[in-house]
Amino acid sequence: MKILLVAEYRDGKLLGSVNELIAFAGKMGAESAMFLVGSDSALPAYAGTLYLADAAACGEFNPDVHKQLLLDVVAREQPEMIVFSHSSYGWDLAPRIACALKAAQVSEVVDVEGDALIVPVCNAKLRRTVKPKTGQTVVTLQAGAFGLADAPVGSPTVEKVAAAGTGKLEFGGYEAAEQGGVDLTKAEVIVSAGRGIGKPENVAMIAALAKALKGEYGASRPVVDSGWVEHKRQVGTTGQSVAPKLYLACGISGAIQHLAGMKKSEFIVAINTDKDAPIGDVADVLVVADLKQFVPMLTEKIQAL
């Protein structure tokens, strides 16, 4: 089998997710080549052919042009599988490629089983085994699902590619994430509020427990999106990545994007009314309880110690 890996580059840097693509190719026992819109000065450690387009010339974000470049490489390499990360770059470009190639696209693959691909369903509560029916398949990989035991070595044989045309989207630059304020990465204890807190008034309850534990409080995305807690306290792929000694997830279901930001914590406690919530998969202790009763009780008892 031959696989084409699509690496990513942003703001002058090659993204580390390239190693997950390499790990996936290894797991599939496949021959591979790689495609990157990036730069000479940020090449991946990869022993294979790298089709490299210059980001300065064709734009870091320019789906129409990237699509054309990639389709040209696909025509040359004739891979059976084209593999992206399931990331803001990957889930945007992959369907464009799949549509042009009349190929099946299987999103957010977490595992493989022979020629079948496994993907999550319903917030990772269930899984689905999917079989593509087309000669070529486009795949996006869930972040963190495939890893390498050792850092990859080697340097690529670079094959430069270029494209004509401009595309229909105009890229107006990046806007940095909000800066300053609380630095959750320094906290030894983080107590996070999820949608299960129910109403903004209950943030105080989470903050009080954090204080009793001499830590900081954080939040999952819906709590931030609702404006109950500021964005700087959001934990997850589009917030901060933390690894405190103790992480208490209160009323958080454990979506992959939240887990990505906290699963490296040393000790994880989840408080949830749903015994089957996916957060249970990473929690050292799952307390099945209504946080509105449990959290104040726990805070009181800790304060009394």
Next chain:
Amino acid sequence: MKILVCIKQVPDMESKFKVAASGTWYDTADLAWRMNEYDEYAVEQAVQLKEQVGDADLTVLCIGGEQVKETMKKALAMGCDRGVHIADDKSAEKEPYQIAGIIAEFARDKGFDLIFTGMQSQDRGSAQVGVLVAELLAIPSISTIVQFTFAGGRIETKRELEGGVKAIVRTSTPALVTCQLGLNTPRYPTLPNIMKAKKKELVSLPVTDLLKVEARQETAKLFFPEKKGGGLVLEGDVGPLADRLIQILKEKTGVLA
């Protein structure tokens, strides 16, 4: 201006799921249903755009069985003008390319200036349908937007990237955008608007008229993942539970020392 918003009905994610007899999807009996969370932001943005331009006609589209009409009524109560229900009892078995094919077939030649979709559905979560619809219609698409403005036939959006970074992306209409969580604050339908929505047009079209593409993939099996964590599960009254947890924290972590 003509606007289309595509919504999906999904089960409440806190439901207790069971694998259906077919072995390829979840059992749909005894579940509570709601609008796909991402699509609530899509509907809200479409309604805000309609309010901004004034002279606009906003259609909400949903593919599914009879029961999806309940969710469509919510979109009508939020401010959509008319509903197009594409009647398909087997929509759950369709893969994203087929769903996109149906939507594109409906939208083709109807002159929609803007199409809104969610970035992904909560149950299947493929994050494909929106972008595929745009590709099939050969119009530009911007995915994962957290900000949207329209002026003079141009849209300016912010796409959300990893780590909270955003990319500013502009294009001209006709265009499609896929909506990410937090794009806006979806409104709650008011009682008068719920009453008004009952009188709005909601037509059903048979899916067979619009399904022109074949499935490119199939589900072999749906299953529950093995529990890997093996963490401790504590249940009972909150008082003793809190004492247990404190004990564990003392033993296993340094934080209460």
